[in-house]
Amino acid sequence: MSGDLKVKKNGESYSCPFCSSKKKNTSSLASLVQHSSGVGAAPNRPAKDKATHRALVKHLKNDLAKSPEPQPQVIPVEPLQNKDEKFVWPWMGILVNVPTELKDGRQVGESGNRLKGQLSQFCPLKVIPLWTFRGHTGNAIVEFGKDWNGFRNARTFEGHFAAGGYGKKDWMGKKNQGSDLYGWLARAEDYNSPGLIGDHLRKNGDLKSVNDLAREGARKTDKLVANLANQIETTASLEKMMGQREQLLQSYNEEIRKMQQLARRHSQKIIDENQKLRAELETKMNELDVRSKQLDELAAKSGYDRRNIEQEKQKNAIRSSHLKMATLEQQKADENVLKLVEEQKQREKHAALKKILMLEQQLDAKQKLELEIQQLKGKLKVMEHMPGDEDSASKNRINELSEALQEKIDELDGMESLNQTLVIKESKSNIELQEARNELENGLLDISGGRAHIGIKRMGELDLKAFSKACQKKCSGEDVEVTAAFLCSKWETEIKNPDWHPFRIVIADGKEMALYEINEYKCKGSYPVGELWNFKEDRKVTLKEAVQFVLKQWRANRRKQR
Template sequence: MPVVGSYALLFVFSICSADFLSMDNNSEEESEVSDSEIDDYEAKFYSQLKAGHLIVKNTDSTYKCPFCSGKKKQGYNYKDLLQHASGIGASNRKAKVKATHRAVAKYLRDDLSETTTPSLQLVVVESHTPKNKDEQFVWPWMGILVNVPTEFKNGRYIGESGNRLKERLSLFNPLKVHSLWNYKGFTGNAVVDFSKDWIGFKDAMAFENHFESAHFGKRDWNDRNNRGTEIYGWVARTEDYNSPGPIGDHLRKNGDLKTVSDLANEESRKTDKLVANLASQIEVKNKHLQELECKYNETTLSLDQMMEQRDQLLNAYNEEIRKMQHLARNHSRRIFEENEKLREELDSKRKELGLRNKQLDSLAAQNDIDKRKFEQEKQKNAVKNSSLQMATMEQQKADENVLRLVEEQKREKEAALKKILQLEKQLDAKQKLELEIEQLKGKLLVMKHMGGEEDSTVKKKMDEMSEQLKEKIEEMEDMEALNQTLVVKERKSNDELQEARKELITGLTEMLTGRSLIGIKRMGELDEKVFQNACKQKFPGDDPDVKSVILCSKWQDELKVSNWHPFRVIIADGKEKEVIKEEDAKLQSLKEELGDEVYKAVTKALMEMNEYNPSGRYVVSELWNYKEDRKATLKEVIQYVLKQWKTHKRKRGAM
């Protein structure tokens, strides 16, 4: 080999040996820190950061990583540097790199955490939060306006429109103002809608404070007897939501009751959900970064392997081979340690499977016990089914009896209708005979005045007319006798129909309830619920249930008093008709004491008693068509009973 070539080869070998020596030094430094020593090194570097030996925060309020000084970017913001340090600390990097970056992340979290000021929205909410955290408001936020000026025009009350009221309240940013109307017109009340957010709550509280500062709030409305013509206003709460009338109806239809803390918790839950979603996205990004780092490590490893292959080709340094063998032994030792860990995990899994098998055996035994219980329940159900079949047969017999009774009553009614038609025809014939008799009598009188007894022709005609008159009179007497017989039969049929109605009322009381189209209504009976509602409003301090029972019983007894006759007679459509005397002293005192609803219930019961039982003045039962709000005919009742019986029969057949 030439001398120049030898020197060139020695130069290459010297460069390679220098590279290998640098790799050896690095590997020795990195081998000094193992995975078990990461926590100790993390504490060491954290103490250096805390003592100020390592600088993290720049003078321009940015941050830098003291362990990545070779990188160009040293102007992180707080969140980016925290994410950088946390990501490398959880990666597959070398132990020393992971320890240093974990120390930086801990220092950022514990010693340099940024304090964030509360949002403007929360500050606003705290400033307007009520003292009682459990106080319920109507949400979406609503305000109430009462005593709005009204004017009676064209038979109805009118007032300012919702848009006009909204313009007057523009300082509080209302979304809409609803004017409340009823059958009389504008009620003088309105409901103001505010936005659903906390700004809307602030506007609503400002709306209420405005009226309270002017002494036109809710407390002033309740305390004053003379309220004047000014408008009163407040924010809708629980008692307004549950109040009767158009205000309560509107609030219940368009809102719910919620506390401020409930809404704050709901907003907090939404924020937590958003944070969780962002955290999951960050986690996905971190995983992607770890994958990139793994690929980077794989690429680095492949380059290292290529260098090792080059070193093997050179094969010039036996010491390097020894070190590689030493690294291989360390790698094998780590593999053995990992295999030992896997073996321990397999043993623990095997123990868990054994415990699970025991649990499954106990569950199988429990299933056998449950199976025996199921068989016992099945036998009990069989006994119950047999009892139900017997009851069904008895019910079928009762249904057949009802059907037979209904058919008989139907035939009797048809016969009565035929008799009524026959009576009408006979009445027409009777009236026709009476008319003919009167005509004949008139003709006889005319004949007598027209000629004397000597005129044989006139006399003959008079004799003929006398015979005809006699025959007509005899025919009329026979018809009257027949009519009397038919009248007796008709009265008997009417009595039978009334008896049939009474039997239907008595026998079908349970079937014909108020919930069906055809039912039994007790005419003249007071509704206790009306008294109960009135007592809850008028006597909140007493027991409203007991008070309502006492008052209802008292006025039911008053209705039975025969010498109390609060009626007056009017002429309607050419006929006399009795109506309630509104100026009656008892009724007026009742209206002042318990209100309009109770007054209407008592007057309605009086009219029913006067119509259906004027002589007795006590409650009577009547077949009633609830769909058309009138007295039900026997035909309607029979058709309804047949329909119900057929429906029940189909359901029983389906079972």
């Protein structure tokens, strides 16, 4: 300033040079700016006081702000004693005694942006002056947001005004508040109070305590964790399903590749045979052409009987025509064979594809059911962690999800039970078929004749004829049968020994088949066992053929008895 007017007293405190007679001392630069702004905007002050205080505000902002002043000390905020105390949320502060003046029949005051600039050290989001039909009410609402940083800023805002003697208690206790601003943090008392301030707080906020917000944050965290767990389970189920699909596709591709290889080998074999036949036809046609030329030359040289030559030419022509027709037929046959091969390949491919699709549909149904069960479990977990557990709608939703989950679990259990039942039925059917087969074997031992083409073959029994043929090459006379019987008996004894391996280099007929049959039927102690056999076709008899044979024998015996 100029003259003897001083703002700064002792390096730490500030005072208003125009209010020294009133002992108007402040402890910080911000408080002095607030005081000067309030006096400069007060409508009941003389014009000279308002002008000097406005000039002081301009000086403080333009000149002293540029000087290397120490920053105002941050007022420490005391820890919150009662965490169940209700505050207005989103966090809001109340600003009162904002300077106003009468202008054009209405009260006017500082705008929200200007007030926000004065309170910039508290980081407010917005300052909302409260107006009525008469104009500015001298009150404003300071918004600090919804997060915990906003709560700290709001408490710092309240602590600053309380430390300077401009808090709520000071405002309510003083009869003459002067022109300075007062501010505090909005609580339940302000929220429920009548008037414009209470109406604004009730319209734009709710009452919540620190513990309420902490519990709500914990519930949101639990809900987020449950959602993430549900997503992880769903992703794992999808990955499992995609892996099974990939395996199924690989199996299908492998089957298709094998079928294509077999079809190519079969087609190549047919083509090679057709080419061989075509080459033979061409050779015969060339031989006929050569023979025809020879006959022409012979007729020209020796005067041979032309009639015989013509007849032979006609025969050759007919044979050549037949060979050409055979060649054409062979070509048509080749085309038909290739067409049939392609059709067979397509049929096999369609059959394999149909089987793959059926298995895939069954797998999809089971995986879809399992995925729905996992999703319902995840939804139940989310509902259990959501707020509003006492709400009837939430309980109904949880009950509906529980019932749907139980239905899906029952459906999956029913599907697995059906599969298990089918497996058990198939096993029982196989046992019954085997028992029926054994009964047929026992019956055929009694009714089968010597020349019947269906009977019981002792699998793994050595053939004495094979030994006799082998002994005839080395022995002669009466020793053949004796030697063959001795060797056959010896082999039957040795076969029972699992460590006995007779085949080194040469394998004799009969013995290899007997050992193969014993190993195939896994006879106990390597003893031969009976098996229903078709001796005419040298193969195992089906159960249907055996039953038909028994019925045929029974009818024949019945007719004989009549």
